[in-house]
Amino acid sequence: VKWSIYDRTSAPGYESYGQSVKNIEILSNLFPMLFFVVSSMICLTTLTRMVEEDRTVIGTYKALGYENSAIILKYLIYSFLAGFIGSVLGIAIGIFLFPFAINSAYSIMFSLPSLNFEFPWLWAFIGFTISMLCTAFTTLLALRKELRNSPSIIMRPKVPKAGKHILLEKVTFLWKRLNFTAKVTMRNLFRNKLRFNMSIIGITGSCALILASLGMQNSIDAIAEKQ
Secondary structure, three states: OOOOOOOHHHOHHHHHHHHHHHHHHHHHHHHHHHHHHHHHHHHHHHHHHHHHHOHHHHHHHHHOOOOHHHHHHHHHHHHHHHHHHHHHHHHHHHHHHHHHHHHHHHOOOOOOOOOOOOOOHHHHHHHHHHHHHHHHHHHHHHHHHHHHOOHHHHOOOOOOOOOOOOHHHHOHHHHOOOOHHHHHHHHHHHHOHHHHHHHHHHHHHHHHHHHHHHHHHHHHHHHHHHO
């Protein structure tokens, strides 16, 4: 007589739930990286635009004797305030709202106990620290060029970059059909390559997150309906 021992790992429900937990763990490691990249791009674009608009003010501060550290502190406070509010809201939603939503979704297929919330201080601290470092780095990156110049140069309006021909102009049959506004817009997009690249990366990452979330919702709904 052959004896077989079945433990809980042999139960289909236990194995299925374990695989679902592993899938959620993979997504939880992937999505934060995308969010950090997209938020960093948005912060860099916003602060770069703000520094360009405050160029004359920054030059005046330097002419009055303010140190670079004092000028940097002004923009660091702004970026830190935005990062702090976003981090607190994100931690609250991620720790209390997301587990409840995930548990409610899986309660349809599995018999699960009630949730016992425990605040993960370590992961909350890591996420908060990374957010603050990203905002600080983007702030310093946006200010580095302006603060290198003398006050007399900064107080003067920034000289616009010289217009250059773009690749689209070589496609004559398409370029001729564009009106004047569209042509100027195309040239301005490629004139500031940093802002153009940041916008493309930010929009691409945001669209990827939206499509991924909608795709996950569609897949989960279909599986639950068929099962």
